[in-house]
Amino acid sequence: MSTLKFMNGHGGAKITNGTINGDAHVHKDVFHPEIGHRYTYESLQETVEFLRSKVPYLPEVGVICGSGLGSLAECLDNPIEISYDCIPHFPRSTVKGHVGALVFGFMSGLPTVCMKGRFHYYEGYPLWKCCMPIRIMKLLGVSHLFITNAAGGLNPSFRVGDIMFVKDHINLMGFAGNNPLQGPNDERFGPRFPPMNQAYNREIIKLANKVAKDIGLGDRVHEGVYTCLGGPNFETVAELRMLQMLGADAVGMSTVHEVITANHCDMTVFVFSLITNECIVEYESLAKPSHEEVIDVGTQRENSLKQFVKELLKQIFENRIGTK
Numbered sequence: 001m002s003t004l005k006f007m008n009g010h011g012g013a014k015i016t017n018g019t020i021n022g023d024a025h026v027h028k029d030v031f032h033p034e035i036g037h038r039y040t041y042e043s044l045q046e047t048v049e050f051l052r053s054k055v056p057y058l059p060e061v062g063v064i065c066g067s068g069l070g071s072l073a074e075c076l077d078n079p080i081e082i083s084y085d086c087i088p089h090f091p092r093s094t095v096k097g098h099v100g101a102l103v104f105g106f107m108s109g110l111p112t113v114c115m116k117g118r119f120h121y122y123e124g125y126p127l128w129k130c131c132m133p134i135r136i137m138k139l140l141g142v143s144h145l146f147i148t149n150a151a152g153g154l155n156p157s158f159r160v161g162d163i164m165f166v167k168d169h170i171n172l173m174g175f176a177g178n179n180p181l182q183g184p185n186d187e188r189f190g191p192r193f194p195p196m197n198q199a200y201n202r203e204i205i206k207l208a209n210k211v212a213k214d215i216g217l218g219d220r221v222h223e224g225v226y227t228c229l230g231g232p233n234f235e236t237v238a239e240l241r242m243l244q245m246l247g248a249d250a251v252g253m254s255t256v257h258e259v260i261t262a263n264h265c266d267m268t269v270f271v272f273s274l275i276t277n278e279c280i281v282e283y284e285s286l287a288k289p290s291h292e293e294v295i296d297v298g299t300q301r302e303n304s305l306k307q308f309v310k311e312l313l314k315q316i317f318e319n320r321i322g323t324k
């Protein structure tokens with residue numbers, strides 16, 4: 001039997017061991033002879049059924065916690081935490097700062113699911129697998145997806161600890177033909193050729209600027225363009241200079257493929273990057289980016305970010321923004 005533990009003081013529960021009904025969990029996707037492995041709509045339904053059997057309500061909001069930002073899940077009242085290794089067909093988190101659990105609960109009174117840990121291409125997961133949880137959230141009923149990430153600041157006006165509301169992206173991996181929607185298209189999720197010119201909800205960005213100002217973060221927020229490289233190495237000076245010339249304001253190793261998958265299945269998307277380091281574009285600089293620094297900045301900014309996310313969410317739903 002999988003264990004359901006009650007968490008002290010939170011009135012919540014935790015499902016932690018790696019077995020379901022006594023069987024070691026088997027990670028399963030489906031093999032297509034011509035294109036290799038993929039999840040099918042039906043295999044994802046098994047994951048959804050499992051989660052529905054553990055959580056007595058359906059989430060409307062999804063939050064993906066970026067590196068060092070797992071504490072956003074602490075905004076949830078009455079949390080039910082389910083470790084990824086208990087969930088049928090779910091990949092495993094392998095990166096420090098990504099705990100590897102879905103946490104269900106109520107944020108600003110709204111039923112919400114947080115991903116405490118995401119999947120990255122550099123971990124060895126293909127993009128369609130990195131994005132599998134987004135389709136699970138959609139099937140569970142999530143209409144609004146908040147995606148967060150840690151990113152390097154390319155825009156010279158950004159300072160460490162600033163927040164960038166993502167208004168657009170440059171899909172560099174897509175330029176090279178790598179896209180999470182590659183392979184057979186299931187119309188039950190979305191169209192073969194989805195538009196991406198309104199991938200980031202403009203009304204929410206406008207509201208986010210207002211909320212940030214109201215809570216005293218007005219001078220620490222920006223709007224900008226995010227781009228994602230495959231990682232895991234940080235970028236060279238020449239690469240960073242090229243990204244600046246392309247018009248990117250921040251660089252990371254995630255998010256773009258998640259945004260594409262979420263838009264494909266018609267979710268309302270809001271993304272922010274926490275600028276955890278300044279990109280080094282001078283050969284003379286001896287500074288070196290590190291994952292430890294990335295996580296530390298996340299920890300330093302967690303209280304402001306929690307306050308911001310809760311207030312923004314509340315106002316989005318009060319004003320019915322992005323409700324389709």
Ligand SMILES: O=P(O)(O)O[C@@H]1C[C@H](O)[C@@H](CO)O1
Binds near residue numbers: 149151231255291294
């Ligand atoms: O998961 P995110 O995109 O927030 O994580 C960033 C990119 C790398 O995974 C890691 C580098 O420190 O942080």
